[in-house]
Amino acid sequence: MPVLERDPWRLQYFEHVPCPDHVGIPTDDPDCWQLFPAHRWIYDKLKVAETQGLAAAPHGVMPASFPVFSKPVTNLKGMGLGSRVIRSAAEMEIHYQPGHMWMPLLGGDHVSTDCAVENGRIVWLRHATGTTWDDGTFRYWTVHAEAFPDLAARLAGWVSGHMAGYTGMMNFETIGGVIIEAHLRFADQWCDLYGAGWVEALVRLYAAGRWDFADANRRDGFSMPLFARHGGAYRHPPAALQAKVRAMPEVRSLQITFHEHKPPQDHAMPPGGFRLAVINAASLAAARAARRSLAEAWEPKLILSQD
Known part of the structure; x- marks a missing residue:
């Protein structure tokens, strides 16, 4: 298992990729703190x-x-x-x-950027932006094919100036090009939208210290949540419905993002809704169609409509 993944619904991205036993790839900040003591200062x-x-x-x-x-x-x-x-x-x-x-108090675009770093130098990056909704929720995130050259240059300068000796993934949250948070990991919600072979490249980065990923044919991707009202006793959709959604055109993955035998109040959820699932797809239309199909698993009055 190449990736230290705490959310079982994201194991699907990593569990079939071979990885040396000694390699640990973090997706959660407490693990990053333990694994990279020389660079944990970025959490300040x-x-x-x-x-x-x-x-x-x-x-x-x-x-x-x-x-x-x-x-x-x-x-x-x-x-x-x-x-x-x-x-x-x-x-x-x-x-x-x-x-x-x-x-x-900053203004401008709020962007999440995943970066692959070799010895203090960015060698790959990809940007995502969220379309906000109510009370901490998002309608969807767009994983952009666009390069965002000004932001990329700014992040490259910061990494080269402050991350000497670091090899691995990083994630930056920026507003108007200003870094507000930095992480020694990547965003594991939509890594399947980066393209075929990306997880294999991730493993090589941590196992061999080099980045090798064919990224010439990137395209926009979309990560769309399905929210319900707080207070429900939710159960996972039937396996047949999940399989149907995963097989829909341009759908890349389906994550059922809650534990059905864990009390709802013990889940970390935004005030605006209880997140039932996330659908990753190659188009907005495909993501919306898949979300509508998946929503049939619950009573309509419980679902928060975002269309």
């Missing part, structure tokens, strides 16, 4: 802000101007839990919280 979001010359400080240091964005300095589970905009000195006093920091 205050330090990441400082490397970019941003005005930032821990709570207790008053900003020179407002608004600012407040968030935990380090949080390996639910990275942004407790984040908020603070618009005045009075609000800063009210919302003082140990272990939190402030930084500028």
Whole structure:
């Protein structure tokens, strides 16, 4: 098993790819912290802000101007839990919280970027953006074929300046080209949309320290969740329906993203809905059609419509 995967619905991407026994490839930040002690500093979001010359400080240091964005300095589970905009000195006093920091309130596109890094140099990257919905939910994510050259150049400069000696995957969250979070892993929700042979290339990167992936024919991909109302006692769809959805044209994968024998309240879900599934597909139309078919497994009144 090449990848340290904690979500069983994502094992499908990795379980059939051969990998040396000594290789461990993380998908979760606590594992990254353990595996890469020399570079775990990137989980200090205050330090990441400082490397970019941003005005930032821990709570207790008053900003020179407002608004600012407040968030935990380090949080390996639910990275942004407790984040908020603070618009005045009075609000800063009210919302003082140990272990939190402030930084500028940024504007611009919010992009997630996966990168393959060889010895402190980006050798491959791919960008994704989310179309937001309500209360922390997304309608879908687009995995872009587009290169985003300005952002790619900015990330390449940052990695070459700060990640000497590191080989492996990285993921960056940026707003307007500014890094707000960095991870020593990739986004495992849509790695099947990167193209055939990508997981094999991932294993080579960690096993042999080199990146070798044919990426000339990339195309846009789409990762679409199915949300239901909170409070239901949900069960997995019948196996026959799952098989039907997976076989639909242009569908790349289906993830049933909850544990049916675990209490719903014990799942980490956004306030806006309980995520039942994620469908990855090569077109928006295919993803929507698959989601409609899958939704038939539950009562219509429980499903939150996004079409």
